[in-house]
Amino acid sequence: MMHHHLILRVVTKMLVGTIILFAFYVQFHGDFSPGGGFQAGVIMAVAFILYGIVFGLNKAEEVFPPWLVHKLAAFGVLVYAGTGVVSLLLGYNFLDYNAFNPGHPSHGQHWGIFAVELGVGITVTGVMVAIYYAFAGRPPPINDEDW
Amino acid sequence: MSAVETQHVARDLMDQLPVLQVAIPLIAAPLIVFIGNRKLAWAIAFAASAAAFVIACTLLWQVIDGSVISYHIGGWAPPLGIEYRIDALSAMILMLISGIGTIVLPYAYASVAAEIPKKQHTLFYALFMLCLTGLLGMVATGDAFNIFVFLEISSLSTYVLVAMGAHKDPRALTAAYDYLIMGTIGATFFVIGLGMLYMATGTLNLADLAERIADQGINRTVRAGFAFVVVGMGLKVAMYPLHHWLPNAYTFAPSAVTTFLAATATKAAIYVMLRFLFSVFSPGFHFEDWTLYLIFIPFSLLAMFAASFVAVFQTNLKRMLAFSSIAQIGYMLLGIAMLNATGLSAAVVHMVNHGISKAALFMGVGAMVMYSGSAFFDDLKGLGRKMPITGAVMVAGGLSLIGVPGTAGFISKWMLVQAAFENGWWIIAIAIMLSSLLAVIYVWRMFEVLYLTAPSDDCTATDPPLPMLVPMLILAGACIWFGFDTELTLGSARVAAEGLLAGSAGMMH
Numbered sequence: 001m002m003h004h005h006l007i008l009r010v011v012t013k014m015l016v017g018t019i020i021l022f023a024f025y026v027q028f029h030g031d032f033s034p035g036g037g038f039q040a041g042v043i044m045a046v047a048f049i050l051y052g053i054v055f056g057l058n059k060a061e062e063v064f065p066p067w068l069v070h071k072l073a074a075f076g077v078l079v080y081a082g083t084g085v086v087s088l089l090l091g092y093n094f095l096d097y098n099a100f101n102p103g104h105p106s107h108g109q110h111w112g113i114f115a116v117e118l119g120v121g122i123t124v125t126g127v128m129v130a131i132y133y134a135f136a137g138r139p140p141p142i143n144d145e146d147w
Numbered sequence: 148m149s150a151v152e153t154q155h156v157a158r159d160l161m162d163q164l165p166v167l168q169v170a171i172p173l174i175a176a177p178l179i180v181f182i183g184n185r186k187l188a189w190a191i192a193f194a195a196s197a198a199a200f201v202i203a204c205t206l207l208w209q210v211i212d213g214s215v216i217s218y219h220i221g222g223w224a225p226p227l228g229i230e231y232r233i234d235a236l237s238a239m240i241l242m243l244i245s246g247i248g249t250i251v252l253p254y255a256y257a258s259v260a261a262e263i264p265k266k267q268h269t270l271f272y273a274l275f276m277l278c279l280t281g282l283l284g285m286v287a288t289g290d291a292f293n294i295f296v297f298l299e300i301s302s303l304s305t306y307v308l309v310a311m312g313a314h315k316d317p318r319a320l321t322a323a324y325d326y327l328i329m330g331t332i333g334a335t336f337f338v339i340g341l342g343m344l345y346m347a348t349g350t351l352n353l354a355d356l357a358e359r360i361a362d363q364g365i366n367r368t369v370r371a372g373f374a375f376v377v378v379g380m381g382l383k384v385a386m387y388p389l390h391h392w393l394p395n396a397y398t399f400a401p402s403a404v405t406t407f408l409a410a411t412a413t414k415a416a417i418y419v420m421l422r423f424l425f426s427v428f429s430p431g432f433h434f435e436d437w438t439l440y441l442i443f444i445p446f447s448l449l450a451m452f453a454a455s456f457v458a459v460f461q462t463n464l465k466r467m468l469a470f471s472s473i474a475q476i477g478y479m480l481l482g483i484a485m486l487n488a489t490g491l492s493a494a495v496v497h498m499v500n501h502g503i504s505k506a507a508l509f510m511g512v513g514a515m516v517m518y519s520g521s522a523f524f525d526d527l528k529g530l531g532r533k534m535p536i537t538g539a540v541m542v543a544g545g546l547s548l549i550g551v552p553g554t555a556g557f558i559s560k561w562m563l564v565q566a567a568f569e570n571g572w573w574i575i576a577i578a579i580m581l582s583s584l585l586a587v588i589y590v591w592r593m594f595e596v597l598y599l600t601a602p603s604d605d606c607t608a609t610d611p612p613l614p615m616l617v618p619m620l621i622l623a624g625a626c627i628w629f630g631f632d633t634e635l636t637l638g639s640a641r642v643a644a645e646g647l648l649a650g651s652a653g654m655m656h
Contacts, residue, residue, distance in 0.1 A: 074180035081174045091157030094166040096222035
């Protein structure tokens with residue numbers, strides 16, 4: 001098994017890093033070019049899914065263990081909601097990014113979007129990989145006795 | 148823009164309540180998954196829903212005089228930004244939802260331990276929080292598309308919560324799948340309706356929608372949008388011919404989930420229906436009047452009789468109560484279709500009273516099922532005698548379901564009959580009373596099984612542990628209490644009904 005698909009395996013190893021780099025580009029450059037948290041999260045997840053498809057689910061789960069995937073999916077939402085809570089603690093409305101730089105609100109907006117999109121990116125990565133794991137690692141069909 | 152922002156006045160906790168109402172459970176859900184500890188999961192969930200309940204009470208106290216709180220998410224003013232809008236009606240439903248959530252959680256601790264495998268407990272509480280978030284959000288928001296988003300949050304988590312009953316009975320999976328399909332169709336219809344309204348008006352803010360529809364008048368797009376929204380929400384409400392998903396979902400879901408859903412999920416959907424019927428559109432829009440008279444009234448009557456009649460012949464107590472829920476939803480929709488202040492107050496107060504009674508009943512069944520293993524009448528024989536307190540709670544809930552004087556159910560049915568008389572609809576008033584007789588029959592059947600049959604000799608059932616008993620007693624107490632002291636329920640329902648009947652004017656800035 002390990003000796004099959006030599007080209008695929010070599011190309012995948014080369015591509016995975018590039019895909020992750022591209023995901024970061026889409027994530028952090030999202031305000032000047034097409035993209036944002038959701039797209040970046042999907043691209044990031046694609047790196048792990050491609051790795052899982054070529055090298056097998058077990059290898060992928062060694063690199064990115066399922067428990068970490070779940071925590072990340074939850075952590076992203078916390079980053080998003082946490083941004084709202086911080087703005088709230090600063091005496092502004094929920095998710096009012098002006099709070100982050102009252103002297104220069106457009107900078108505040110910029111930072112707020114940045115934080116929120118980071119949360120989106122993390123969650124989307126987690127959820128996409130979790131969906132892949134759930135489908136790829138599906139247990140065998142239910143036994144007749146279980147019904 | 149910056150010139151305005153430099154004069155920003157810091158907002159305090161009280162100003163933030165409308166968003167905290169939704170944000171606290173929303174944050175609790177990922178926090179539970181992130182921490183991933185079973186014991187802490189319950190504690191976080193309980194703390195979050197208790198906080199939500201306190202907030203809802205505070206909000207109701209603020210708006211009981213008929214005022215409206217408007218909160219701008221992200222500081223963006225409506226109609227462009229998302230607005231949270233709290234008035235007497237929404238505060239009342241928020242209080243019902245968060246209150247039931249808070250009461251169900253202590254009960255859920257023992258019940259979930261018995262019904263759901265250990266490794267799923269953390270996720271159960273996270274989903275419960277998401278479901279609570281979705282229901283609270285649907286009620287708190289004043290933005291049509293936001294309603295859809297929260298509707299989906301609550302629905303998706305509900306499907307999984309129902310499916311968690313699969314550990315006890317695999318049929319929960321098909322029930323959840325049915326619900327998934329029907330619920331998705333409902334949500335799709337709703338969003339198609341929104342799309343049409345957006346196309347016709349160019350806005351998604353409910354208050355702004357109302358203004359623009361009033362300005363430009365009715366056209367075919369608006370009419371189609373209205374129809375789609377009503378049918379979509381009708382599916383979520385389990386309005387009579389669209390109720391197919393409900394009996395199985397309620398029967399096979401874990402007891403704590405059934406209790407929570409029966410008391411809250413359909414009520415939040417009815418709230419959205421009310422918002423569209425009275426705040427976005429207004430009576431006098433002829434299409435709406437005809438919808439209410441020609442569709443709501445016949446189907447409500449049909450629900451009251453047909454569903455009650457079906458309930459009489461059920462052999463499974465949970466299923467019987469599920470059919471009774473469909474009938475009770477008929478009363479609420481009938482109250483809405485009466486189009487007068489008394490009928491609307493009856494509908495609103497019945498949402499609360501029925502929520503409380505049904506929650507008490509489902510909790511009682513859940514406690515019995517923990518010992519008997521199933522909710523079939525054959526397995527529940529004589530359990531009322533073996534579990535005296537649980538039995539008493541179910542009798543209180545059952546009496547309230549019938550509408551016996553001195554219980555909460557009586558107040559709402561009395562209001563409903565009065566509303567029918569106000570319109571001069573004698574036949575409908577008589578129908579309400581006749582259908583209550585059907586309720587007498589099925590509640591009597593429950594009573595007969597629980598008390599008048601002998602328990603099996605080797606039956607070791609006793610009342611459940613205290614954390615399950617106390618929530619049941621609180622709910623049973625509420626069934627009786629709200630039958631005598633109607634200040635809170637009926638009082639706020641009247642304010643809510645007046646706000647609704649003031650029509651879209653009640654939504655103006």
